[in-house]
Amino acid sequence: MNQAETPAIRIAGMTVRYGRRVAVDAASLEVPRGSVYALLGRNGAGKSSLVRCALGQQRASSGSAEILGQDSWKHRTHLMERIGVVAEEADAPPEMRVQQLADFHARLYSRWDGKAFDSRLDRFGISKQPRYGDLSKGQKKQVSLALALAAAPDLIILDDPTLGLDVVARKSLFEEVIADLADRGTTIFLTTHDLAGVEAIADRVAIMNGGRIVLDEELETLKGRFRRIRFSAQPLALEAASFRTALVRSWGAGTEAVVSNYDDLAFERLRSSATIQSADVSAMSLEEIFIAVAGEGANS
């Protein structure tokens, strides 16, 4: 496998334990180069632990993580030259002024682009004088993003990048910044709660639930196979159509089900069933799929 074919990130059988608690349970995933990959999950699902281990900041209890074809624990220092990271929590020293942060980064990255940093800060409307600790949560994220991007990384890892951003900044992040990076072939790996934003740009999504990756596929495929079906009969009728359900619940006198292997022929079989007077199907947003897969009442 040549370098271009190796995934940007490959995680294999990663488990992270904190004492007896399992935060990440045998997780495996691959992020293709040049893709926008979104890792979704509820709070405490294990996303940040997985990201920290993937970045070589923390040692996994077992399993391995490779970034750009190299073991990220062993080659972290070298790899970080090519990776931009925006952490979930603002981790830059609060006493440092934005300018000092830029100067510090400039000494560390050979591909540092000061002009790009300045222009991005201008677009965010943030001055270089304030101390990092005095910035708002959203501004901190934006400064961190600007710092990460100015190093011209091949891979950018964003851990919940929209946390604290207002609606405009969020929209800008997804539709301008990330889309622009994706267009230039930069691999983007992000974890987020902002499913609407992700839906517009992600090529591939994975969902973590209870430390396990319960879903990992192309977004279009995902959306193609998930449907909400409502029909006026008991859930038993679903068996006739051979649907796999992610969520089944009562809906009036009938049933509402989220199926994960939808196809039109199967639906026609369901609708023509003698016990069913009416049935309809609707497409689902990523958020709805997420709730069905990772929300309360989801079939494990």
Next chain:
Amino acid sequence: MTHALAIARRDLAERTSVFIAAAVLAVLPFVLTLVPGISSFSRVDVITTMGTLLAVGFTLGLALVLGVTMIGRDLTEKRMSFYFSKPLSAPAIWFGKLAAAVLSLAICFTILFVPSYLAGSTSWQKSWNVDLPIAFTVVTLAALALLLFGHLFGTMFRSKSPLVALDVVLMVVTGLALVGIIRPLLEGFAMELAGRVTLALGVMVLLILLASGAWQLSKGRADRKQNHVALSRFVWSSMAIVLALGGAFTAWVVSASPADLQKPEVSQPDQGTWSFIYGKAKHRMDYNALFAYDLATGDSIRIDGMRSWWSSGFSRDGKHVVYVKLPDFRAGVGELYLMPLRAGAKGEPLHIPVTRGGAYTFSDDGTRIALIDPEGIVSVYDLASKKALVSAKIPMNGPTRRRFFFAAPDVLRVYVQTPQYGSLKLAEFAVEIYEIDLRTHALAHTGTYRCMTKNFGITVSDDGTRALTVERDDIGISHANVIDARTGQLIAPAPVSAMMRVTLLADGSVATLNETGGEWTLNVHGIDGSDRTTQIGKMQRAYFVRQLAGERLVIAGRGSKSWSMIVVDYAHGSIVRREEGAYASSFGYEQWYGSDPRRSVAAADQPIAMTNSTGALYAWQPLTGAKKKLIQF
């Protein structure tokens, strides 16, 4: 390196407020001189004293704070990911932060110290009485130690991990192990070696702590608990290696055998074949080892932890010895051990507490032991039952010369010189004589002997009836008298002059060695008034070594080239034997050491420990002239 510098620069920039605080404090000593009350002192003294105190206090305090926070705070506040998401290696992060901390300390110390020092460098030298480079070195090492230990404890305690309990246990174990490494050296009087070992261990511990940060960050990275685990593993495993090395070194040092001694001193009792040999051990700097050594067989028993090798006493038959072990280096109360003198024997504690400076003596049958402490409390114990038979307080003020012996199986006689040794009131010197009756527990003052100098010694005849008192001044012997050993009444002045050697013989006769024009003669003044003379020959120096059966004396004499041992038959005024090129290793018969002042006649088969010019130790039989080489030192 570049990255470490970038981190150091970043951390330094963060500490501007600390430098400003130091600058403000630097003015304080100058302002203090204007305060009423303080202004009455020398202005320069106030500035240099306060400036130094502030500089040292601030620097050491800051070292501790920086140690606790430089890594620990970032870990606790989850900011370490900032560094680990950059192309920064763990050593670059650690050494960058460490360099910034050290530089911060240096800058603050300079800001605080230099102005006050410049205000009065001469006054500073006078006030502190220490060389500036030494002071800098001490402060630097203390600051570095606080910084690194601060980091160690900061990481451990900030992790809030139960592992900290194990750390505390291992800290205690390490402390005990360090004591275990150093203490045997101190017990061997190896102050310099102990100092160097301590320094070496200290340097190694600092090096471990210096490296530990880099290791900790390499393995633990941004995770607080994993940092703690990595740090603990590194520190304690490295410490175990250092302690093992230190322990092995100490074990090697204390494994010195009698053959490792250089120029050993020998303490030989009048009876028996066993002696104490003691001295610095080869290749071990100032470490001293002590052995009970059998001159007849070469068997030895090493005696560890005996703080004062002279705090020992042989039984009159030479078959037992008691000695004191102190529980720690500075302890005032030790424990008395009794050891039978035979191969493979071990000292057994008698569970009798002994005060430092105490003295003790056996009863002639070896069944009892009497102790006298520096306060004058006399106790007699039965060795079989370890029970006190009697205890009495002899009027005595502080440590003084005491000699005592069992004048009869149930009577202990004690000689105490008063006032306490060191007084300048010469006219008041006296030896008070007491007897304690073990049956009635009565303490009786039996006599007083007034002496003229504080440098006083007393020996007693074998039967305990006559005593020889010898007083010395700066020139030599000033007074010597034969007295009644119980009452102190003068019997006769001893016929001595300043430069003579004199000793009491077992029967109460007085033997002197006299020199006239380089020719030495031995005179023995018998208790019957007889005076027997033996010509010894030309010598430069001479001293008494031992009294043998058959009215013979062993004398050591220094000729023009070497020492020789001379056996004199003073009954017939003849020399029986000369052993050239050798001298007695023990202090000899004239010694004032030991508790029991009685003189005795050596057993016929008792060898004398003798050293020749090559440094070999021999056992020499003075009656037959047979000699056996024991150790080549």
